[in-house]
Amino acid sequence: MKRAIPVLIVVFPLLVLGFTTDTTSANSDTCQQIRQVRRLAIRENLDDDNLATLEYQYCATAQPPNSITQPSPTATQDCVDLTVMTRLARIAEGNSNLVSLVESQQLLACGFSEQWGRSSFNYPNGQTAKFGSIWNYPNGQTAKFGSNWNYPNGKTAQFGSTWNYPNGQTAKFGSIWNYPNGTSTSFESLLSWACSILGREGCATRLLEVRNTNDFWSELAMVELSWNAYTMSSQATFRR
Incomplete structure (x- = not known):
């Protein structure tokens, strides 16, 4: 049986901080503190449901943390599945609340893998995140079933060796x-076109991953x- 965590005692200073200002930076600081306390709760096998709710409330409007884009071997x-989900969600949803919910689970799963192993759990909004080997997004859409991946809008992202965009195009x-x-093109032409629009900084974040066309992460x-x-x-x- 899980021990009850004295949530009010631990989190009260965080609530005071959150109520004294509504700026993004303050919410970001509060978000990080809540995540630190929640990680401790998970590590100590304590009930973290209330902390998960607070994380949803504060982190939805906070500046996004530095996420893991490719997990270690x-x-x-x-950790791997949640990393893929985070990236697919960010492709389709940008910096939405849905992305924040998925990313918070990813950070915990990758940062505290020894204590994280769970066969099923829910998001703070009540939606099922994982049940067995099936993953879902916070909006209820299936993210992974078998080896197939979907976007939060329900469109297929990857099926076998085929990749699709969020608009359904291959x-x-x-x-x-x-x-x-x-419109069909070559890998080199597509990369050149994308980088010409995104610019050096926007393109550089992914160039190291784009090593060949037969690797999942690239x-x-x-x-x-x-x-x-x-x-x-x-x-x-758009002209191509």
Whole structure:
């Protein structure tokens, strides 16, 4: 049986801090403190449900933390799955509350893998995050079923060796890559186009991952770059 954590005693200073200011930076500081306390609760096998609720309230409006974009080779499967979910959610949803909810679970699973192993758990909003080997997003959409991945909007992200964009267009089929509007192209041309729109800084964050076209993480990075470039450009003026 889990020991009850004295939530009010531990969190009261955090609540006071949150109520004294509504700025993004203050919420970000409070968010980090709540996450530190919640990690301790998980490590000590304490009931962290109330802390999870507070994390949802404060971290939804806080500045996003530095997330893990590619787990280490020794990472647990939960860490790997939540990392993929975070990146797919960010592709389709930007910096939404949904992304914050998924990312908070990822940070805990990857940072405290020894204490994290769970067969099922829920998000603070009550939606099922994991049940057995099935993963879901906070909006109830299935994220992973078997080896197939989906976006939060229900569109298929990866099926076998095929990748798709959030709008349903095929990104990669076999060795053929496509622009987000469905036009076929080469890997090199797609990368060049994306970087020409995103600029050096926007492109550099994923270039190290884009090593070849037959690796899961490099393909995911290519989809990210292409979709980010597409959303930055107006569909009305998109010409390819």
